[in-house]
Amino acid sequence: MKKFIVSIDAGTTSNRAILFDLKGKPVFSSQKEFTQYFPKSGWVEHNPEEIWNTTKKVLKDVITKAKKLRGEVLAIGITNQRETTVLWDKKSGKTVYKAIVWQDRRQAEYCKKLKKQNKETLIFNKTGLPIDSYFSGTKIKWILDNVSLARKLMNKKQLLFGTIDSFLIWRLTKGKIHATDATNASRTMIYNISTNKWDDTILNILKIKKHILPEVKNCADDYGSTHPSITGKSIPITGVVGDQQSASIGQCCFEPGSLKSTYGTGAFVLLNTGYKKIYSKNRLLTTIGYRINGKTTYAMEGSIFIAGAGVQWLRDRMKFFKKAYETEKILKSLKDNKDVYLVPAFTGMGAPYWNQNSRGVLSGLTRDTGPKEIVRATIESVAYQTHDLFEAMKHDGLRPRMVKVDGGMVMNNWFSQFLSDIVNVKVYRPKVHETTALGAAFMAGLKIGVYKSLKDISKNWSLEKKFAPKMKNSDRKSLLLGWSKAIKRALIN
Numbered sequence: 001m002k003k004f005i006v007s008i009d010a011g012t013t014s015n016r017a018i019l020f021d022l023k024g025k026p027v028f029s030s031q032k033e034f035t036q037y038f039p040k041s042g043w044v045e046h047n048p049e050e051i052w053n054t055t056k057k058v059l060k061d062v063i064t065k066a067k068k069l070r071g072e073v074l075a076i077g078i079t080n081q082r083e084t085t086v087l088w089d090k091k092s093g094k095t096v097y098k099a100i101v102w103q104d105r106r107q108a109e110y111c112k113k114l115k116k117q118n119k120e121t122l123i124f125n126k127t128g129l130p131i132d133s134y135f136s137g138t139k140i141k142w143i144l145d146n147v148s149l150a151r152k153l154m155n156k157k158q159l160l161f162g163t164i165d166s167f168l169i170w171r172l173t174k175g176k177i178h179a180t181d182a183t184n185a186s187r188t189m190i191y192n193i194s195t196n197k198w199d200d201t202i203l204n205i206l207k208i209k210k211h212i213l214p215e216v217k218n219c220a221d222d223y224g225s226t227h228p229s230i231t232g233k234s235i236p237i238t239g240v241v242g243d244q245q246s247a248s249i250g251q252c253c254f255e256p257g258s259l260k261s262t263y264g265t266g267a268f269v270l271l272n273t274g275y276k277k278i279y280s281k282n283r284l285l286t287t288i289g290y291r292i293n294g295k296t297t298y299a300m301e302g303s304i305f306i307a308g309a310g311v312q313w314l315r316d317r318m319k320f321f322k323k324a325y326e327t328e329k330i331l332k333s334l335k336d337n338k339d340v341y342l343v344p345a346f347t348g349m350g351a352p353y354w355n356q357n358s359r360g361v362l363s364g365l366t367r368d369t370g371p372k373e374i375v376r377a378t379i380e381s382v383a384y385q386t387h388d389l390f391e392a393m394k395h396d397g398l399r400p401r402m403v404k405v406d407g408g409m410v411m412n413n414w415f416s417q418f419l420s421d422i423v424n425v426k427v428y429r430p431k432v433h434e435t436t437a438l439g440a441a442f443m444a445g446l447k448i449g450v451y452k453s454l455k456d457i458s459k460n461w462s463l464e465k466k467f468a469p470k471m472k473n474s475d476r477k478s479l480l481l482g483w484s485k486a487i488k489r490a491l492i493n
Contacts, residue, residue, distance in 0.1 A: 002071035005444050006062055006235075007437035008055060010080040010164045011243070012101065012265040013312065015051065017058035018437045019066055019073075022450050024460035026434050027069070030061035037098065042105035042347060045098040048086050051164065052171055056230060063231055075448050076172075076226065077239030077440030079246035080164040081265075082187045085139035087150055087212070088167070090158045093175060096150045099164070100139040103266075103305060103347040107133035107142050108356040119205060126192045126199050128277065128286030130354055134303070135189035136163060141206045154209055161212045163188070165240050169223050172237065177224035180214040182291035183242040191216070193277065193288055196296065219249075219290045220447040239443030243436050244268040244301065245289055249443065250435030251404040252461040254454045259400045262436065263409035266350070267307035267382055269389045271300045271398060282392035283352040292446070292454075300398065302351040302389030306344035308408050310378045313346070320371040324408065330375045331414045337479070339364040341486035342377035352392040353491060361490040364482070379415055383422040384483040390423050402426040406435040413465075421471035422479070431464040 004027065009016040016031040032054040037045040059076075066073050083102035088095045100106070111131045114120070120131050129135055140161055143150050153159035162170060166180045185191040185198075190208065192199040198213050217223065223237035241249060244262060248270045251260040256274035261267065272289055277298045279286050289299035306313075311327060314320045321327065343349075345358035362374065390400055405427050410416050420427040432438055442457045451457045 002069055004066050004071050004073050005075050005077060005441045005450070006059065006066075006073050007077045007079065007441040007444070008059060008168065009243070009434075009437040009440070010051065010055060010078065010168060012081045012103075015054040015058055016437065017062040018434055018441070019062045020438065020441045022445065024432060024438055024442065026432065028062055028065040029434070030058040032058055040106070042108070044101040044103045044347065046084065046101055048088075048095045048099045048167060051099065052168070055168055059231065073235055074450065075236050075238045075444040077444030078165050078168060078237065079241050079243050079436050079440035080168070080184070082163060082184055082242040082244065083134060083136050083139075084164050085136045085143070085161070086164065086167045087140065087143050087159060087161050089153055090160050093171070096153065096159070097143050097147045100142065102134055104139065105133050105348050105356055107138035108348070110138055110141070111356065114205070123189065123202060124279070126194070126202065127189050128186070128193050128279065129189050130283065130285075131189070132354060133356060134350070135187060137189035137202065137206050137208070140208055144207065154212055157211055159212045160214075162214055165242075166214045169237060169240070172226045172230060173224040174227040178214045179217050179223055181217055181219050181221070181240040181242070182288045182296065183219060183245040184240070185216045186288035187242060193286065193296075193298070196291070218292055218294065220292055220443040222447070236448070237444075238447035239440045239445070241290065241440050241443055244270055245299070246439030247406055247436040248272065248299065249290060249439030250432070250437070251406060251430065252458040253404065254458060257398075259402070260404045260406065261386060263307045263382060263405065263407035264436070265307065265309045267304035267386065267407070269302040269386065271393060271400070273298045273300055278396065278398075280392065280396050282395045283354055284389070284392050284396065285351065300393065300396070302392060304382065304385045304389070305347050305350045307382045309346070310344045310381065311409065314375055314378055318371070318374070320375055325411075327375055327379060328412045328414050330372050331379060331412075334372055334376055337376050337380055338369070338373050339482060340369055340373040340377045341482055342374065342381050343486050343490035344378060344381050345490045349491065352388060353487075355491050358490045361486060363486050363489060379412075380418065382409065383415070383419045384480065386419060387422050387480065400425055402428060404428045404430065406430065406433060416465070416467045417470070420467040420469050422476060424469050424476065426469075427467040428463055429465045429467070431462045
């Protein structure tokens with residue numbers, strides 16, 4: 001009988017389930033998009049019930065496929081959009097408000113208030129994170145302050161908080177398990193990454209009661225089993241990792257100094273720093289890379305809020321093309337960018353700027369500017385922002401020599417080459433593109449003994465294509481100068 005591991009990849013715009021064989025090769029996948037809600041400027045929400053229903057649907061699809069292949073699903077791994085916040089009633093299971101998405105900026109003013117109260121150093125030292133509405137803590141506070149039922153339930157010890165992984169685990173186990181992993185916990189701004197515990201001081205500042213929080217486990221751990229009514233038979237959930245850390249695991253970045261960059265809805269650069277926490281002096285995040293058998297490996301991260309989401313905007317809002325893959329042809333049709341730059345600050349700017357009030361800027365327009373130039377400017381912006389993150393890492397004394405890339409955007413060869421040219425290092429694209437889902441599958445397999453160690457997992461990584469810098473230094477400098485001028489226009493104090 002064939003053996004499989006299923007990975008649930010609960011993303012920002014869609015949910016997928018992928019069936020992997022034990023060598024980490026994807027055999028079958030099912031995907032369903034869900035609705036994005038933008039109730040006010042800078043606000044982004046999801047319907048948790050739609051997230052749950054799409055997850056059930058794709059999970060059912062891959063389990064059915066495994067049966068058709070006469071195979072057995074040994075375990076489930078979950079990876080998820082991080083920071084997105086859900087609160088629900090412990091008794092009824094009903095959510096008290098929509099999921100507030102990681103991109104949401106509604107707590108920008110409250111974050112300013114916290115900074116004025118001189119809380120930034122305290123929070124940064126404990127969590128490795130700057131004060132920003134990106135993280136879950138301030139989102140929890142907003143729901144507690146604005147949804148009367150939420151505070152009422154919290155005071156009755158009947159309220160639960162979770163990031164999407166916790167919410168799905170709770171639903172999959174029919175309310176038996178309320179847990180998260182260390183990587184997701186480390187993105188809440190209420191978790192102490194040194195003590196590996198929820199932080200009482202920060203919880204008091206935000207007026208959040210500890211009993212609503214999930215138990216924090218290792219990435220490869222026992223998260224209970226699915227209820228047979230959902231998956232036909234009970235399947236153990238043995239791996240949970242936040243999406244960016246999961247991609248790093250899927251890329252086998254297990255050595256200190258190894259680096260991956262994922263280009264999905266946003267773009268995220270993660271650098272393994274081993275057992276050592278390195279606090280950035282250049283506004284990068286210190287975070288938990290993974291925790292296995294109680295041992296924490298740390299990472300430094302730079303977050304770009306808009307990458308593939310920019311392509312989605314060009315497709316759905318601007319109607320410049322019908323399918324994302326059409327962009328490569330558009331990019332190749334232009335000799336240069338004609339000095340057109342787009343700063344995609346649609347939901348503020350992430351690292352290394354951390355400017356919550358920035359909004360998108362399109363500059364360098366002439367009468368000759370058309371959709372092609374705007375498409376190119378949007379896609380080029382992702383490489384420029386990656387360059388800015390690499391520069392911040394260099395100033396922290398970390399010099400990346402190569403980067404492993406993944407995510408939908410890197411299937412575009414033009415973009416992968418341009419990225420290599422702009423960051424001026426080699427870019428490696430793996431054979432298995434689904435590295436985010438793969439990381440969670442590896443963790444699920446590690447827990448049940450399919451893989452004996454991280455070294456054992458590493459044997460499954462293989463290269464598909466390598467890109468090396470080809471651009472003249474003078475051309476690179478000229479493009480980056482134009483980008484820095486555009487960035488200055490976008491940054492609002």
